[in-house]
Amino acid sequence: MHDFENRLKQVMADILEVEVSDIVENSSPDTIESWDSLQQLNLVSALEAEFSIALVPDDIADMLSYALVRDIVQERLGA
Numbered sequence: 001m002h003d004f005e006n007r008l009k010q011v012m013a014d015i016l017e018v019e020v021s022d023i024v025e026n027s028s029p030d031t032i033e034s035w036d037s038l039q040q041l042n043l044v045s046a047l048e049a050e051f052s053i054a055l056v057p058d059d060i061a062d063m064l065s066y067a068l069v070r071d072i073v074q075e076r077l078g079a
Helices: 002-016 037-051 057-062 066-078
Strands: none
Touching: 002 037, 002 066, 037 057, 037 066, 057 066
């Protein structure tokens, strides 16, 4: 589990151009200035590639914080 969260935070930090330490439980477009609609799409593509998953539009619309991104990716990995 710990490895999963490290990988997830690294992908998010790379896409959002922030430090891994800036990705915390409540990180969201409200707390990370670079997290806009374009970066949301880039993040989705990067997560799909990193974890070999397919995200559906509802997933993408719901990814509004680190915690939600983590839960959605975990759900897809288990599906």
